[in-house]
Amino acid sequence: MIVPFRYQAPVGALMKTLLAAALFIAPCYVFAAEETEPVMLEKPLWELGVGAGALVQPHYPGSSEHQTRGLGLPYVVYRGDVLRIGDGQSARAVAAENSFYELSLSFAAAFDADSDGNELREGMPDLDFIFEVGPQLVFSLADFKYSDTSYSEVELSLQARAALSTDFGSVDHHGYVFEPMLRYRHYGLFSPNFEGTVSVRPVLATRDVHGYFYDVDSEFVTAERAQYHAESGYFGTGINFSGTWHINDKARMFAGMQTSFHHGAEDRDSPLFEDDFTLGFAVGFIWSLIESERTVMRP
Template structure:
């Protein structure tokens, strides 16, 4: 439940294409992403991460994997898509976090699940669209003996503006994305981050049992653009935990905060075959 779900896919999945356009069937390249984020949502201790990663894109008619994430079109509709939603969270060593001192470490986590996405509106120029996205993801601890860490549901409204600063219909220019929505998590997911068992309780950290329910609001702004074979993007996100079912946990030290990050990819090898992308 960290600010950046995955330093590779999450950082680069800043805006979906609105215009129909032709892109190479496959691409190979490299990238780098950076992010500043708290140890966990509600932590008052922040870490900075810088991560190089390989960039590989492959686009089939029904399945696409690229900077916009993994998308599987399982039924033919210009108003709805069933996509695959992926994410991850980095580990947290409790000895490096004052609030969690003496408690078990937070293990790295992988999240995956379906996202049912609906197009609510698009303008005639087809460079602005409003979508409702309904991702439901299962969280799994990434360890030698994988273990479930619950479920997260984060419905959101997403509006994309494509080709800013360019003539209508242009595929060039800047792409702006605005996303807002609540988060909900089951008891196991909330307990993983916010429960304090009796054995770890102390004077300044009373025992606490987290429950399922509302997990706060998120508001995200992203900006991205392609320059030839290079793509650049950046985002800022505001999290508000006021009213969250775990707000009274002694591990919640901050109820609102801003995180931010950037990504750059370079595509140095591409297929000569082009496929249609966008115009969902």
């Protein structure tokens, strides 16, 4: 689940501009570019290490209040024929693939939020840790190689996932989300050691997903918070920017910015909804400590 954000501008015009930039402007920053096959590199089958970082994000989609988290986690990459973890993408289980498409089972997750720390949700149940699982079909639309030896790729992902939440004592199902995503990734952008990515991800969701964030049941009605029953439909559009600096073969730094636009979203009338546009940031580093001797060919 992305964290949607809003902006007082027509979504259609915004989407057209960003899609045009991702598909045409970014690949042409070097004048001599030609379409080519994906660049395959020899990489370790698995890597283990450590990672740490900081994350600033809204409490929930459309919230004006933010939370900051510091993270220290094991770093795991696995590049198997079926199971693939990390390496700049979420975990997924690949069912079929060739040079044009990949059919896989993908996973995503989002942090929980304490309602007592949020003015609009005070006295309501906390928002639990959310995770999603479902099929995705990824199409490789174009690959480019440039005169400065950098290369890039444009992908379209069609993702349909079940949304679930957990307090690590039980698991609740909250409906389904559909997230088509257009992603442009440039390896060697501005520097041989830098990798830049921009993605555009509109989200549609069933009523239960909307309701998890925006419903107000009768028992939680106050003078400032009216009863509300959410509807299914358009949830918001996320536009993400990220960069990774490869310090050496073992260490890398990363930074990301996530924006969400909610103009035209289904449940902007909820008393829990505040902002049409929200913004989140993440920074951190990864240090790979050990890796397998066995290698595989991967993009």
